[in-house]
Amino acid sequence: MNGQKSLEIISQMIADTSVQIENNSGKYFLAWGYTTIAVSIFEYFVMTLSLNPLFIWAWWLIPVVGSCATLLLIRKEEAHPKSYIDRSISAVWAVFGVSTLFAFVAALAYGVPMFYLIVMLMGMGTIITGAICRHRNLTYSGVIAMLLSLIFPIKHIVVKNMEADTLHTSSEWVIYSDIIIFAVIFLVMMVIPGHIMCHKRTNR
Amino acid sequence: MLSPLDPLLHSELRLAVISILIGVESADFVYLKERTGATSGNLSVQIDKLCKAGYIDVEKGFVGRKPRTLCKITEQGRIAFKLYVEALKEYINM
Numbered sequence: 226m227n228g229q230k231s232l233e234i235i236s237q238m239i240a241d242t243s244v245q246i247e248n249n250s251g252k253y254f255l256a257w258g259y260t261t262i263a264v265s266i267f268e269y270f271v272m273t274l275s276l277n278p279l280f281i282w283a284w285w286l287i288p289v290v291g292s293c294a295t296l297l298l299i300r301k302e303e304a305h306p307k308s309y310i311d312r313s314i315s316a317v318w319a320v321f322g323v324s325t326l327f328a329f330v331a332a333l334a335y336g337v338p339m340f341y342l343i344v345m346l347m348g349m350g351t352i353i354t355g356a357i358c359r360h361r362n363l364t365y366s367g368v369i370a371m372l373l374s375l376i377f378p379i380k381h382i383v384v385k386n387m388e389a390d391t392l393h394t395s396s397e398w399v400i401y402s403d404i405i406i407f408a409v410i411f412l413v414m415m416v417i418p419g420h421i422m423c424h425k426r427t428n429r
Numbered sequence: 430m431l432s433p434l435d436p437l438l439h440s441e442l443r444l445a446v447i448s449i450l451i452g453v454e455s456a457d458f459v460y461l462k463e464r465t466g467a468t469s470g471n472l473s474v475q476i477d478k479l480c481k482a483g484y485i486d487v488e489k490g491f492v493g494r495k496p497r498t499l500c501k502i503t504e505q506g507r508i509a510f511k512l513y514v515e516a517l518k519e520y521i522n523m
Contacts, residue, residue, distance in 0.1 A: 226441055228520040231434075234441060235514070238448035241464055242456075300493045306449065306456035 242306055249305075250314060250354060251422030254363075256294040258415030261287050265408035272401050281333070288326065313357050321350035338381070340407045344374035344414075351414055362418045370414035376406055432516040435509055437482050442467050442475045447510050450485060450502040458498035476500060484509055 264286045271280040325346045332339030348371035355363030384399060438444050445465045449456055462472050476498075479485045484506035488499040502510075 226439060226444075228517050230441075231439070231444060231513075231517055232521070234444050235448045238445050238464065239452055242449050242452050306453035306460055308453050312454055 249302075249422075249426060250358060250360075250363075251419045251426060252298055253295060254351075254415040254419030255423065256298060257287075257291045258411050258419055260291045260294060261411040262408045262416065264290070265404050265411070269401055269404040269408075272404070284329065288322075310358055314354055317350055317353050317357070321346050338377060340403050341374050341377040344370055344377075344407065344410050347411075348374060348414060351418075355418075360418065360422060362421045366414050366418045370410050373406075373410045373413065377403060380406075431519050432512070434516050434520070435513045437478065437484065438509060438513045440475070442471065443479055444513075446472075446475060446479060446500070447484065447502065447506060450500060451507065451510055455488075455499050455501045458500070461500065479506070482509075 264284065267286075268280065268283055271277070271283065325343055328337070328342040328346060329339060331337045332342065348367045351367030351370065352364050353367075355361065355365075355367055380403070438447060442465055445467075446461055449461060449464055458469075458472070458476070461467075461476075462469060465472065467475070476485065476487060480487045482505075483503055486501045486503055488501070490497055490499065
C-alpha cells in the first residue's frame with residue numbers, strides 16, 4: 226500500500242462517516258410529540274366529560290408511553306456510529322426530562338402552573354437540540370413554543386379579571402382549554418419539526 | 430531521514446477502521462463491516478490486533494437480545510493515527 230492509497234482510505238472513510246453521523250432525532254420528536262398530543266386530547270375529554278379529578282394521574286401516560294416508544298426506536302435503530310452530537314443530545318434530554326418530571330410533581334403537589342413550566346423546559350431542550358444538530362426548524366419551533374407558553378399566564382390574568390368583573394366562575398371549557406393549547410404547542414414544537422427532519426433524512 | 434510508517438496502521442482494513450473511529454465516539458461492528466466492505470472474519474481479526482495494540486477499546490454487550498460489539502478509539506490510538514498521518518505527509522512531499 227503506498228502513501229497515496231493510504232490518504233485515499235483516510236479521506237474516504239472520514240467523509241463517509243461525517244455523512245452518517247448526522248443526528249436522527251426526528252423520530253424521537255415524533256414519538257414524544259404524538260404521545261403528548263394523544264394523552265392531552267384524552268385528558269381534555271375525560272376531564273370535561275367526567276369532571277373526576279382522579280384522571281389527572283393519566284398525565285403519567287406521557288412519560289410511560291414516551292419512554293417505551295423511545296426504547297423501541299433505539300432497539301430498531303440501524304447500525305450507525307455514535308457521535309459526540311448523539312451524546313450531547315442524550316445528555317440534554319436526560320436533564321430536561323428529569324426536570325420536567327420534577328416540575329410535574331411540583332405542579333401536582335403545590336399547584337405550580339404545570340403547562341407553562343413544561344412547555345418552557347421542553348422548549349429550551351428543543352432549542353438546544355436544534356443548535357447542537359444544526360436544525361434551524363427545530364430551533365425556531367422551540368422559540369415559538371416558548372413564546373406560545375406565555376398564553377398560559379396571559380389567559381390566567383384575563384380569566385381572573387373577567388371572573389372578578391362578572392362574579393361568575395369560568396366554565397369548564399375555559400378552565401380545560403389549557404390542555405388544548407398545550408397539545409397545539411407540542412404540535413408546533415415537536416411534531417412539525419420532527420416530520421421535517423425525517424423527511425429531509427429520507428430524501429437525502 | 431523519513432519517519433517509519435506504523436506497520437499496524439499501514440494496512441488497508443486497519444487504517445479504514447481507525448479512520449472511521451477517529452471522527453466518532455464509537456461505532457459498532459456491523460457499521461464498520463458495512464463501511465469497509467470487509468468480511469466478518471477478517472474484520473474481527475484486524476479489530477483484535479488494534480485492540481491488543483491498545484489503539485481501540487472493544488465493548489461487547491447486547492441491544493435487546495441482539496449481541497453488539499462496540500469499538501472506540503483510545504488516546505494511544507489517536508496519537509498513533511496522528512503520527513501515521515505526519516509520517517505519510519513526509520512520504521508524499523518527498
